[in-house]
């Protein structure tokens with residue numbers, strides 16, 4: 416079957432007074448139906464930019480210079496603004512790092528949860544009942560009484576649960592979660608991850624899960640894409656990437672004690688060297704300034720994606736060299 420979301424050769428620039436920032440470079444990524452795809456990478460690698468591009472929530476200075484994003488076979492980038500708006504909060508929904516991005520501080524949870532169902536059938540009373548049920552499912556106790564409260568009556572963790580309830584109330588086919596647990600402590604994070612997994616299975620939606628917690632990704636995701644400086648440098652099944660990483664950057668991320676990654680909620684380790692500036696055009700592999708295995712070709716030529724397993728690709732010349740040696 417055709418993937419739900421197909422991102423092809425996406426390139427995006429931000430215009431800034433200092434020049435053009437190439438925030439996404441030739442990004443290609445599939446999100447199959449009912450699967451959870453993790454996006455990992457250091458700060459500034461373009462994870463949120465990718466998420467916002469799919470949602471159609473880019474700032475004014477963003478310019479998609481090439482590529483397509485097919486959602487259910489239709490190119491989101493060619494859709495009129497009105498059509499994109501009506502997809503949001505219906506077939507597409509999003510959970511943000513800060514729950515207050517999605518919540519209105521001066522309205523009750525009830526009003527907001529009823530409004531978000533404007534695409535759904537049913538009376539106000541039925542929508543209220545659905546909202547109460549969803550609040551109960553995400554672990555808000557006594558939802559019948561508390562639904563009338565305002566966001567500030569809830570703790571940060573509770574607000575994030577409310578946002579998850581709101582995002583899932585519309586029964587999206589694709590949920591985008593941009594670091595939804597970063598603001599929470601480790602115990603709450605584990606609870607939220609389990610909650611997301613349960614609800615995803617039940618609703619059968621796909622999830623694009625942006626995170627710098629490798630443990631959370633291992634726990635929740637079927638597939639993972641590793642981003643570096645605006646490129647997806649490696650992608651594949653979670654098991655393959657974590658056990659047999661094919662890109663030196665992925666290996667660097669996993670190097671410190673891979674055994675712990677599955678269970679811990681450890682954040683991305685810091686790897687030596689500096690992230691390249693995204694200003695101006697680049698020659699060669701984007702990772703060559705930090706790569707312990709860089710060789711001549713890496714400074715000249717940007718690697719293409721090499722297939723290195725049944726379901727795993729990596730952008731690194733080493734895989735081409737291997738092929739040449741074994742041929």
Ligand code: ATP
Nearest residue numbers: 429431436438457458459460461462463464474693
């Ligand atoms: P983090 O883990 O910190 O959330 P990220 O991977 O989500 O990072 P992005 O926020 O997508 O990274 O940023 C990618 C690059 O684009 C960064 O260099 C960032 O500074 C730049 N950028 C993001 N938004 C804008 C903007 N509105 N104008 C100019 N540059 C931007």
Ligand code: SF4
Nearest residue numbers: 700703706713731732
């Ligand atoms: Fe390192 Fe070269 Fe591979 Fe880039 S192409 S990751 S510099 S070995």
Ligand code: MG
Nearest residue numbers: 462463464593
């Ligand atoms: Mg981000």
